[in-house]
Amino acid sequence: MDLAQKFDNAREALKCIDMHTTGEPTRIVYSGFPQLHGTLLEQRDQAKTKYDNVRKRIMLEPRGHFDMYGAIIITDTELIKSGEAHIGTLFTHNGGFSTMCGHATIALGRFLVDTHDLGVFPKRDELKVDPKTQTIDVNIHAPCGLIRVTVPTTVDGRESDPSRPVTFVSTPAYAAAISLTIPIPAEKRWVELAGRDSITLDISYGGAFYALIDARELGFDGLSKIDLSRIGDVVKDLKAYLMTHPDVVEALQHPEDQRLSFLYSIMVVDQGIGSRPPGVSGAETGLCFFAENSVDRSPTGSCVTARMALAHAKGLRPCNQSWAYNSLVSNHFDTGAFTASILEEGILLQGGNGVDRQAVLVRVEGKAYYTGALSFIVEKDDVTSESGFTMAECSG
Template identity: 40%
Template sequence: MSARLPPHDGPVLSVVDMHTGGEPVRIVLSGAPEPEGLSLLEKRRWARDHQDWVRRVLLLEPRGHRDMYGAWLVASEEAEAHLGVLFMHNEGYSTMCGHAVIALGRFALDYGLVKEAAGPETPVNIHCPCGLVRAYVTHSEGRSGAVRFHSVPAFAWATDVPVEVPGYGPVVLDVAYGGAFYAFVSAERFGLDVCASKTRDLVDVAAAVTSSVKEQVKLTHPDSADLAFLYGTVLTDGKDAYSEEPTANMCVFADSQVDRSPTGSGVTARIALQYHKGLIQLNQTRAFKSGATASVFTGKALKETTCGGFKAVVVEVSGRAHYTGTSSFVTESEDQLKDGFLLK
């Protein structure tokens, strides 16, 4: 029987679903309007304030779930960009997402957004709200494969920041930027293990840390106030000094959303933090393992740069994404839950 759309009286949203290291990304193929705005950050604000139904319909239940992630392709004002993208999650809109960039690199090549170039890799320039991110997609015998990307300038915003976390007392942590801001703290501080402890316990701790940092620390970014917010908390295994052995972490972001992958922008920020502390050198490749799925990204600091008054580095992160399917989603006007819902 050939597939056909069921009865509906709303827009049809067609998507391609992928995952990177276990973390989903739902890429919008068609059906979503183009947000208004001259810049990508303006379009991000417009989508948030006027077209949030796209995010809610695609990511929340009953079509999605609490931990679904989305990529809304939009026009870019950057001349070098092959595509622009807005990143969506259970709470709103991010400024950077490494796992989605890895998936979008493959997608852009496979779906003709960029023509295949000669050589073993194809460059794909992806304009994210944090800036232009350059991805490189391997391909062989007609199939795309692993993807690496070069970050926007990443930096340690502050180290050894004291924060009072209700229920846990004083906590000393670091804050770093990798296209988005994260708080970093070892799970051992709370008697937990990022690979062995219950996910619920890790989420509760990370959410408490995030809430406390938001209340007690005022973030700033040299380029735009739109970038100056804490995206989440990365709990680590505390193994920050360079080693050939993988180091594990778990990222909890947005509204207690759990990243199944090692977190591309989190790895970027963590490498910037390690480099700032003198724990790694340029071009030393480290492996980062997800505490949730044991999937692995690799990363390294490529070169020094600056971001405003911050000493920064450009970080390369590598990983693999895979396709899981395609879907076309519809709505019916009489459906009271058509716009999506989220269980707390």
């Protein structure tokens, strides 16, 4: 048996396609993840409690790294059964499972159009190409709800067109807290605060909750030149504190489900800089620390949704105005910014978990590219890689 056969025939082989969106990886797991059952949020719970070792195997060393990101294909959910969605997904990272991810959605859109394997995507043949726009619409069920994705294609619709951006419209987004003043206890203050005893931040929801803080509010001189290690240390400690603060906890309560009600990320923003593609009214930059303080290389699509909702709530962003959002990577290469606009306002979110919210629908677009295809196995007695590891675990 040659090596290719060994990998193909391995009983628990995990088969993946790797892509990137503005440098941020998406490892798409299309075969080999243990079968899950129930609603998608129930499947997310099962993946967290029963198969976290598999998540670590995919994300962490030696197959991945601390900042790896993934999307697991799910072929059976309640929205697939109802006909609202074509496919489902679970988003995964170094700390567990998220509820929404924009950069991974952009990558998934291309992959789902390009695959014609009905074992991977049973409803692929239901996708229809629009001959006028040369696009295909794909509805993806994510833990936060339904994501409507539009993928540019070749004329015959058989393949995606990487020269044009993928767009998505996520679930309704809203500003959860505006200009929230958070006191910082003396023992938790950092040197860059320069004697201040509080900070002001916003909290907004774009499929996941983000605390949005201006870099200068943290005591840093914008994001044009930044010490990533230093600001990362500050954000890590700050996030842990914010997650216990009563005003923040209250703002994080999503009306529809407690399982959506957690602080996913801190986004440090700089509205004074940003690569500006043609056709937009303005540009800005953000540095996103998510999960276990992973750094997003992309502009962070779900946070772009949240930032648009926040700007709209502040009266800064009307419907149909196009705005560009950058990461450090898109600024460096002067390409890869995500652009966004608000499609609809006045959407009422109601439920039993929190106060009613006025929300908007946001359209986000960006480009993703393929980087490789992989099959992962675990050989007998390979304790080191069975669940994956981080160097921090080994050194602590």
